[in-house]
Amino acid sequence: MRTLGALAAAGVLLAFVPALKLPAFYETFLYLIFHWIVLATSWNILSGYSGYFSFGHGAFFGIGMYTTATLSTKANLPFLGTLPLGAALAALLGVALGAIVFRAGRMRGELFALLTLAVSYVLATIILNTPIDGGPGVSLSAVAIPAIGPSPPSTFYLLALALAVVTLAIAYQVQRASLGRGLFAIHDDEDVAEVLGVPTYRYKLAALAISCALAGIAGGIHALFVNYVTVGETFSIVVPLSVVLMSVLGGARHWAGPAIGAAIITALLYAFTASNYAVAGRAAVGLILIVVILFLPQGVLGQVLRWAQRRAPKPKGSGLATARAEAPIQDLTPLLSATGVRKAFAGVQALAGVDLTVRRGEILGLVGPNGSGKSTLINVISGHYRADAGRIVFAGADIERLTAHRIARLGIARTYQIPRPFAHLTVLENVTLPAMFGHATLDRADAEREAWRWLEFTRLAAKATALPGELNLHQRKFLELARALAARPQLLLLDEVLSGLTPTEIDGAIALVKEIRAQGASIVFVEHVMRAVMELADRIVVLSYGSVIAEGGPAEVMERGEVVEAYLGKAHA
Amino acid sequence: MPSLALLGQSLLSGIFVGALYGLLGLGLSLAWGLLGQINLAHFALAVLGAYLTYQLAAAGLDPFLTLAAILPAFFLLGIALHWLFARFAVSVFNSLLITFGLTVIIEAGIQWIWSADFRRLESHYTDIRYRVAGLYVPLPELLTLVLAIALSLGLWAALRYTDFGKAIRASAEDQAMAQAFGVNAKALALLLSGVAAALAGVAGLCVALSYTLAPSQIYAWVGVVFAVVMLGGLGSALGPLVAGIVIGVSEAITMALTAPSWAPLVSFSLLIALLVLRPEKL
Numbered sequence: 001m002r003t004l005g006a007l008a009a010a011g012v013l014l015a016f017v018p019a020l021k022l023p024a025f026y027e028t029f030l031y032l033i034f035h036w037i038v039l040a041t042s043w044n045i046l047s048g049y050s051g052y053f054s055f056g057h058g059a060f061f062g063i064g065m066y067t068t069a070t071l072s073t074k075a076n077l078p079f080l081g082t083l084p085l086g087a088a089l090a091a092l093l094g095v096a097l098g099a100i101v102f103r104a105g106r107m108r109g110e111l112f113a114l115l116t117l118a119v120s121y122v123l124a125t126i127i128l129n130t131p132i133d134g135g136p137g138v139s140l141s142a143v144a145i146p147a148i149g150p151s152p153p154s155t156f157y158l159l160a161l162a163l164a165v166v167t168l169a170i171a172y173q174v175q176r177a178s179l180g181r182g183l184f185a186i187h188d189d190e191d192v193a194e195v196l197g198v199p200t201y202r203y204k205l206a207a208l209a210i211s212c213a214l215a216g217i218a219g220g221i222h223a224l225f226v227n228y229v230t231v232g233e234t235f236s237i238v239v240p241l242s243v244v245l246m247s248v249l250g251g252a253r254h255w256a257g258p259a260i261g262a263a264i265i266t267a268l269l270y271a272f273t274a275s276n277y278a279v280a281g282r283a284a285v286g287l288i289l290i291v292v293i294l295f296l297p298q299g300v301l302g303q304v305l306r307w308a309q310r311r312a313p314k315p316k317g318s319g320l321a322t323a324r325a326e327a328p329i330q331d332l333t334p335l336l337s338a339t340g341v342r343k344a345f346a347g348v349q350a351l352a353g354v355d356l357t358v359r360r361g362e363i364l365g366l367v368g369p370n371g372s373g374k375s376t377l378i379n380v381i382s383g384h385y386r387a388d389a390g391r392i393v394f395a396g397a398d399i400e401r402l403t404a405h406r407i408a409r410l411g412i413a414r415t416y417q418i419p420r421p422f423a424h425l426t427v428l429e430n431v432t433l434p435a436m437f438g439h440a441t442l443d444r445a446d447a448e449r450e451a452w453r454w455l456e457f458t459r460l461a462a463k464a465t466a467l468p469g470e471l472n473l474h475q476r477k478f479l480e481l482a483r484a485l486a487a488r489p490q491l492l493l494l495d496e497v498l499s500g501l502t503p504t505e506i507d508g509a510i511a512l513v514k515e516i517r518a519q520g521a522s523i524v525f526v527e528h529v530m531r532a533v534m535e536l537a538d539r540i541v542v543l544s545y546g547s548v549i550a551e552g553g554p555a556e557v558m559e560r561g562e563v564v565e566a567y568l569g570k571a572h573a
Numbered sequence: 574m575p576s577l578a579l580l581g582q583s584l585l586s587g588i589f590v591g592a593l594y595g596l597l598g599l600g601l602s603l604a605w606g607l608l609g610q611i612n613l614a615h616f617a618l619a620v621l622g623a624y625l626t627y628q629l630a631a632a633g634l635d636p637f638l639t640l641a642a643i644l645p646a647f648f649l650l651g652i653a654l655h656w657l658f659a660r661f662a663v664s665v666f667n668s669l670l671i672t673f674g675l676t677v678i679i680e681a682g683i684q685w686i687w688s689a690d691f692r693r694l695e696s697h698y699t700d701i702r703y704r705v706a707g708l709y710v711p712l713p714e715l716l717t718l719v720l721a722i723a724l725s726l727g728l729w730a731a732l733r734y735t736d737f738g739k740a741i742r743a744s745a746e747d748q749a750m751a752q753a754f755g756v757n758a759k760a761l762a763l764l765l766s767g768v769a770a771a772l773a774g775v776a777g778l779c780v781a782l783s784y785t786l787a788p789s790q791i792y793a794w795v796g797v798v799f800a801v802v803m804l805g806g807l808g809s810a811l812g813p814l815v816a817g818i819v820i821g822v823s824e825a826i827t828m829a830l831t832a833p834s835w836a837p838l839v840s841f842s843l844l845i846a847l848l849v850l851r852p853e854k855l
Contacts, residue, residue, distance in 0.1 A: 115848045117799070119841075119845065121837050121841045125834065125835060129832065279684050280685075286674040286676070289673065
């Protein structure tokens with residue numbers, strides 16, 4: 001809130017600049033800075049936050065330009081009235097594009113970049129060849145400039161200032177809201193984000209809509225500012241590349257980063273142009289880009305914040321670490337039941353009709369040789385893969401057709417055998433995320449308290465402000481666990497949490513799993529460490545070649561001939 | 574409906590321009606597919622090569638002889654570039670941003686030395702045109718086609734049949750594993766990056782022979798050649814040439830049937846269709 005207040009105050013103060021009656025040149029220069037702040041910041045809301053770099057920002061900006069140019073000249077609409085229409089059209093194109101592109105699931109970053117670039121070329125070609133432009137460009141000299149400021153330059157200055165303040169406020173709010181948290185998680189590991197409950201598809205479309213709409217308004221204002229709109233200028237490679245450069249320079253992981261980059265680059269280019277060294281200025285910008293990527297990958301602001309964070313004292317735990325002492329509710333009603341679940345990959349039948357029931361409050365050990373389908377089953381239950389056939393019922397609801405984030409919200413959480421933390425989020429943020437998006441769906445403050453609790457539970461509280469890269473394997477495994485627990489799941493799928501740990505660490509982990517069960521969660525426990533399986537599991541299910549070959553009490557099942565055979569092969573005696 | 578002769582002539586010019594797309598895309602595709610570097614500066618290098626050809630030819634050298642100086646220089650540049658990428662462990666995406674920075678620097682350099690005015694190489698190749706079956710065949714374009722075919726086939730064979738090529742493909746797939754089998758993956762990567770940059774030099778020669786030069790020419794082919802590279806398949810030596818000619822011909826036919834300004838729609842619609850419908854193919 002303090003930040004928003006400061007932003008608004010700065011906006012109000014700057015709104016008095018026209019009253020100073022400076023030469024128009026100053027207002028024009030500041031207009032350009034605000035213009036680029038809007039473009040870079042709006043680009044960053046999609047690309048910096050989510051990691052999907054768009055090279056199509058010129059297209060969305062261009063839609064705004066041509067909407068204003070067309071409607072204010074040919075339809076005689078008032079200039080200000082065309083701005084929301086341009087924003088709506090740009091957002092519409094962005095969302096339509098996203099709906100097509102992201103429908104197929106995740107898309108490699110560089111392909112998304114090129115696709116968006118291709119879209120701007122196509123758009124430019126269409127506008128050039130249709131009456132929207134037709135070739136010679138559109139002149140707006142007949143369009144009335146609204147008398148917002150004392151002179152036309154101050155009107156443009158005030159419009160751009162207002163839009164820049166609004167854009168920065170939106171970028172700030174998005175970063176703090178669950179949308180921003182989700183986008184940052186998508187940036188680091190989209191699959192995991194989805195499995196933890198982030199509605200990745202919807203979030204990407206929302207970010208696209210916001211980003212495109214803001215670029216569209218900036219384009220509308222700029223159309224009247226330049227007074228003459230041409231396809232060549234509007235859709236040139238300059239816009240997309242400049243916003244990338246500005247954001248990367250300033251720091252793409254922070255709402256204020258692109259604004260800093262935009263101010264630096266615009267001022268630099270202006271200075272060089274004014275002193276007749278425009279060519280040298282461009283070369284300097286190119287050199288800055290290279291140096292920043294090699295030596296300051298987090299951008300200027302990112303680097304400054306990192307230093308500041310190092311200096312700051314580490315926050316302590318909230319003292320809320322009293323674990324819930326709920327009695328284990330162990331009854332025999334099924335929590336999850338799978339029937340006839342099948343899944344094939346390019347001819348390999350990973351699951352060949354699995355039937356399995358998890359009862360409330362139990363620990364079900366899921367064992368079987370490598371390649372028997374254990375991990376595939378977990379991936380199918382958690383919604384990462386869709387089953388080819390079969391039915392999965394969880395707490396009374398059919399879940400086999402649901403997306404992973406819906407399943408997470410219903411109360412299923414999982415860990416990964418090889419830990420997959422969000423690399424650019426702190427340990428605390430990693431654990432806060434599932435508390436916000438998972439079964440519990442808490443607001444940010446509660447989610448953070450919940451996260452502290454599980455960090456202390458897994459003895460990671462001292463590392464709360466560290467990045468996952470600073471943890472050892474044992475701690476990363478526990479981070480996985482804390483992340484799954486913070487969602488307050490009804491069913492916890494543990495995929496080989498013990499692999500790679502030392503015997504002492506295993507003892508600690510076993511005690512932890514017991515405590516988790518004592519708090520009421522049901523657990524499916526995939527494990528190769530048989531000692532732990534025998535100690536923890538109430539029942540065991542054995543998979544082999546994608547089918548259940550045995551189930552029952554631990555000791556009894558492991559002695560059966562077909563189980564021994566599946567592990568060790570047939571005896572040739 | 575345009576006449577048959579006109580259609581034939583535009584078909585031919587489509588093949589020629591497609592050959593240039595293929596030649597420009599060849600180095601780009603190999604570096605992207607086999608080294609994980611998206612070298613946007615490839616276009617700047619090609620245009621720089623064209624200016625160097627222009628300059629040396631103006632000093633009296635045969636344009637083809639200028640390659641004797643340009644190729645080794647570009648080869649070293651390519652090595653330096655990949656050394657930098659390897660030294661800083663630059664990601665695929667950041668390689669795109671860094672080479673964009675490089676592009677801007679090279680463009681500024683060209684503009685500083687040769688100014689933004691148009692330049693045109695005058696050589697004894699420029700005006701030679703043959704007349705075959707009623708169609709005009711200009712020599713510079715024909716040479717581009719021959720070079721593109723020869724280099725694509727040569728590199729395709731080298732990658733497929735020589736130990737060098739097999740080692741490069743192995744380390745592109747799994748560098749650690751290839752190194753465990755005794756492949757000097759780092760040296761091979763440097764070598765390949767050098768070859769890719771040298772290919773930009775060859776493309777530059779072809780540009781100088783057939784086109785009027787201006788610094789902004791750098792950006793003229795970026796979109797379409799990226800489309801060519803992706804349609805042809807990353808890391809493929811023959812793909813860019815085939816895709817280039819397909820796109821070149823479709824563009825030429827579109828131009829003949831409608832207006833020249835509609836041409837970009839062809840390649841980008843193809844690219845969008847491919848990206849949306851078959852993303853797993855890339």
